[in-house]
Amino acid sequence: xxxxxxxxxxxxxxxxxxxxxxxxxxxxxxxxxxxxxxxxxxxxxxxxxxxxxxxxxxxxxxxxxxxxxxxxxxxxxxxxxxxxxxxxxxxxxxxxxxxxxxxxxxxxxxxxxxxxxxxxxxxxxxxxxxxxxxxxxxxxxxxxxxxxxxxxxxxxxxxxxxxxxxxxxxxxxxxxxxxxxxxxxxxxxxxxxxxxxxxxxxxxxx
Amino acid sequence: xxxxxxxxxxxxxxxxxxxxxxxxxxxxxxxxxxxxxxxxxxxxxxxxxxxxxxxxxxxxxxxxxxxxxxxxxxxxxxxxxxxxxxxxxxxxxxxxxxxxxxxxxxxxxxxxxxxxxxxxxxxxxxxxxxxxxxxxxxxxxxxxxxxxxxxxxxxxxxxxxxxxxxxxxxxxxxxxxxxxxxxxxxxxxxxxxxxxxxxxxxxxxx
DNA sequence: CCCAAATTTAATAGCTCTATTAATTTCATG
DNA sequence: CATGAAATTAATAGAGCTATTAAATTTGGG
Numbered sequence: 001x002x003x004x005x006x007x008x009x010x011x012x013x014x015x016x017x018x019x020x021x022x023x024x025x026x027x028x029x030x031x032x033x034x035x036x037x038x039x040x041x042x043x044x045x046x047x048x049x050x051x052x053x054x055x056x057x058x059x060x061x062x063x064x065x066x067x068x069x070x071x072x073x074x075x076x077x078x079x080x081x082x083x084x085x086x087x088x089x090x091x092x093x094x095x096x097x098x099x100x101x102x103x104x105x106x107x108x109x110x111x112x113x114x115x116x117x118x119x120x121x122x123x124x125x126x127x128x129x130x131x132x133x134x135x136x137x138x139x140x141x142x143x144x145x146x147x148x149x150x151x152x153x154x155x156x157x158x159x160x161x162x163x164x165x166x167x168x169x170x171x172x173x174x175x176x177x178x179x180x181x182x183x184x185x186x187x188x189x190x191x192x193x194x195x196x197x198x199x200x201x202x203x204x205x206x
Numbered sequence: 207x208x209x210x211x212x213x214x215x216x217x218x219x220x221x222x223x224x225x226x227x228x229x230x231x232x233x234x235x236x237x238x239x240x241x242x243x244x245x246x247x248x249x250x251x252x253x254x255x256x257x258x259x260x261x262x263x264x265x266x267x268x269x270x271x272x273x274x275x276x277x278x279x280x281x282x283x284x285x286x287x288x289x290x291x292x293x294x295x296x297x298x299x300x301x302x303x304x305x306x307x308x309x310x311x312x313x314x315x316x317x318x319x320x321x322x323x324x325x326x327x328x329x330x331x332x333x334x335x336x337x338x339x340x341x342x343x344x345x346x347x348x349x350x351x352x353x354x355x356x357x358x359x360x361x362x363x364x365x366x367x368x369x370x371x372x373x374x375x376x377x378x379x380x381x382x383x384x385x386x387x388x389x390x391x392x393x394x395x396x397x398x399x400x401x402x403x404x405x406x407x408x409x410x411x412x
Numbered sequence: 413c414c415c416a417a418a419t420t421t422a423a424t425a426g427c428t429c430t431a432t433t434a435a436t437t438t439c440a441t442g
Numbered sequence: 443c444a445t446g447a448a449a450t451t452a453a454t455a456g457a458g459c460t461a462t463t464a465a466a467t468t469t470g471g472g
Contacts, residue, residue: 414472415471419466420466421465421466423464425460426459428458429456430458431454433452433453433455434451434452435450435452435453436449436452437448438449438450439448441446442443442444
């Protein structure tokens with residue numbers, strides 16, 4: 001059960017904690033269990049991170065950064081709008097592939113812990129608003145030119161989010177209920193990315 | 207804080223428990239808190255339901271039935287396929303409107319508690335398979351006639367689920383981040399139903 | 413009005429968890 | 443190899459939770 005490794009104990013704690021937090025969320029993960037899985041004394045977890053809350057936050061923060069920056073840097077204004085949208089879906093989807101448990105962790109923590117939502121909201125407010133504004137402008141431009149039907153930017157983002165997040169969130173339920181192997185599911189997921197792009201594109205036709 | 211009411215205490219316990227379970231899930235809700243909100247002794251919760259687990263299961267079971275039967279009985283084979291799909295999305299969406307916290311509860315419990323997933327899977331296996339089969343058959347029929355592009359039944363269901371669930375699941379996060387009032391959100395939700403139907407229909411075009 | 417059943421409460425055992433403190437061990441370095 | 447800092451452990455306080463038990467209270471039918 002416990003991890004033999006040449007990494008520093010501190011690093012091991014972070015990794016085990018990350019794994020457990022991802023699987024079960026903050027509340028259902030105990031520092032006792034983390035210590036047991038690492039193979040160290042429970043007090044050691046508190047020695048390095050003082051509180052379970054701080055340990056969690058450091059991990060959560062890092063994940064939030066990862067996701068945010070990945071989404072932010074993906075926009076290339078030299079491309080035509082449709083191409084940028086396509087890339088948006090693809091890149092967002094790929095981040096999910098790399099971090100399949102992230103959506104559930106985010107949902108779980110943000111929905112059950114108001115403090116956490118508050119924190120992330122503040123971080124979100126600091127984002128360059130220009131980004132959203134530019135997206136809205138470019139969209140309006142396309143609409144005016146009759147290339148896209150009249151639709152709000154929020155609506156588009158909600159569609160992307162819906163299509164991209166859900167497969168990852170319901171994955172364990174889906175696999176269990178339809179008796180789908182990991183291999184098959186991975187195939188389905190890859191098809192799904194293309195499917196989502198197609199659905200979004202068609203949804204925007206005038 | 208405590209509830210004054212002419213209902214039986216047992217009924218009050220169920221209602222308060224349901225509310226709390228919906229908001230915070232099984233793990234984060236304590237029988238102590240339920241009793242406090244009802245305004246009774248904590249032992250009383252156990253007097254009526256013996257364990258917190260049994261109390262939860264009775265509520266969860268009822269909700270699962272509600273959702274399942276609502277979905278099952280919505281199919282009218284006399285209608286054309288497209289019309290039935292439209293109704294499927296609408297009805298499923300309406301159930302969500304009536305029980306906006308249900309998606310999160312289901313996700314949360316099924317994803318964090320393997321026993322619960324096992325249980326629901328068994329219930330699901332007992333469903334008349336014919337239903338899924340008929341859906342698949344009818345779909346294939348449409349595809350053969352060239353009225354719908356080649357797409358699997360699972361893919362369609364995943365699309366419906368994605369589009370319909372997500373707005374309700376992320377509601378609190380969305381409202382906080384975009385500073386949206388309850389009233390405005392309800393408007394958005396109603397528009398979203400139509401939007402989802404449109405997206406699905408377009409996604410199926412040959 | 414009485415009493416038995418149903419309801420409700422008080423008290424508490426036993427568990428797990430977080431966090432802290434003090435003691436012990438490890439280890440690099442002068 | 444001595445020493446002090448860093449790492450680790452043992453022990454435990456203190457809190458909250460579930461579940462049970464026995465006692466107290468309420469209530470409805472005869």
